[in-house]
Amino acid sequence: MKLSMWSNYYGDLSLKDSLAKIAEAGIKYSELAGLSLFTSSQNVSRLIEDFQRHSSSIGIKTPQVHGSFGGQDHYLEPDSQEWNARLELFRKEIRVAGILKIPVMVYHPIWFAKTTKISLKKLRDANRLFYRELLPDLQKNKVSIALENISGVCGTAESLLELIDHIGGDRHLGICLDTSHLQAYSDGDAARFIRRAGSRLIATHFSDALLHGKRDMHLLPIFSQDGAGGWVNWAAIRDALEEIDYKHLFNLEVPGSGVNTPMPVREQRLNEYVKIMDAFFKNKF
Numbered sequence: 001m002k003l004s005m006w007s008n009y010y011g012d013l014s015l016k017d018s019l020a021k022i023a024e025a026g027i028k029y030s031e032l033a034g035l036s037l038f039t040s041s042q043n044v045s046r047l048i049e050d051f052q053r054h055s056s057s058i059g060i061k062t063p064q065v066h067g068s069f070g071g072q073d074h075y076l077e078p079d080s081q082e083w084n085a086r087l088e089l090f091r092k093e094i095r096v097a098g099i100l101k102i103p104v105m106v107y108h109p110i111w112f113a114k115t116t117k118i119s120l121k122k123l124r125d126a127n128r129l130f131y132r133e134l135l136p137d138l139q140k141n142k143v144s145i146a147l148e149n150i151s152g153v154c155g156t157a158e159s160l161l162e163l164i165d166h167i168g169g170d171r172h173l174g175i176c177l178d179t180s181h182l183q184a185y186s187d188g189d190a191a192r193f194i195r196r197a198g199s200r201l202i203a204t205h206f207s208d209a210l211l212h213g214k215r216d217m218h219l220l221p222i223f224s225q226d227g228a229g230g231w232v233n234w235a236a237i238r239d240a241l242e243e244i245d246y247k248h249l250f251n252l253e254v255p256g257s258g259v260n261t262p263m264p265v266r267e268q269r270l271n272e273y274v275k276i277m278d279a280f281f282k283n284k285f
Helices: 015-024 044-058 081-099 120-141 157-167 179-185 190-200 234-243 263-281
Strands: 002-005 029-032 061-066 104-107 144-148 173-178 201-205 249-252
Touching: 002 263, 015 029, 015 044, 015 263, 029 249, 044 081, 061 249, 081 104, 081 120, 104 201, 120 144, 120 157, 144 157, 144 201, 157 173, 157 190, 173 179, 173 190, 179 190, 179 201, 190 201, 190 234, 234 263, 249 263
Parallel strands: 002 029, 002 249, 029 061, 061 104, 104 144, 144 173, 173 201, 201 249
Antiparallel strands: none
């Protein structure tokens, strides 16, 4: 499996320095935490060239990026000013991802909506309209969107598969599993989610959390069980990934173990985790 560390594990450093430290630990892949560095630049071409040169020099690849998120807890009226502004932002990010040769962009479904005032049908129809608008951009730039499980109407593999089918089932649409979200907002059964998503699973946000408290914690894997199914069952996840022949990143998205943790602790933990994850992938525990 391809071990990856989310670039904001060292979010208190520049992107270049963060990727360099991840590479120094022996990790060859990273999910970029976002593209605002590029989309806000006045000289994006030079910035991209510099980034690609740096990534190549340190031996790290970035085949996955988290797109913009926010505004998920309210309904966007189709063709409103906010709707069109978000479409344009997504198109810009997709273009940049294409230039960077990043094949997978992770997005939160925009209308998972904590409100109960919007019908499920209206939410699905809005998602269908929005993402269908982006299909030509995805095809042109050779980029796929992985819709991430979150609370509300998109908390399960089944709901995400249904949403993708409702959009049109395009080959440029897939699923991202976030284990902390699954613990906090759904049943926590990641292995079942993986098997149900099958070949549609094209991205992962792996982290640990506490099921009984329904906490969205995004911690580094604990590799422990509390006897009542309270924490993430990593062995079951590994088995399920092998069953579906998963070829994409095993990506650790762990803000709960990130910048609020002292730098020396993060450095030591990452060095240790490279060895731990290697043993885990080889079924040594």
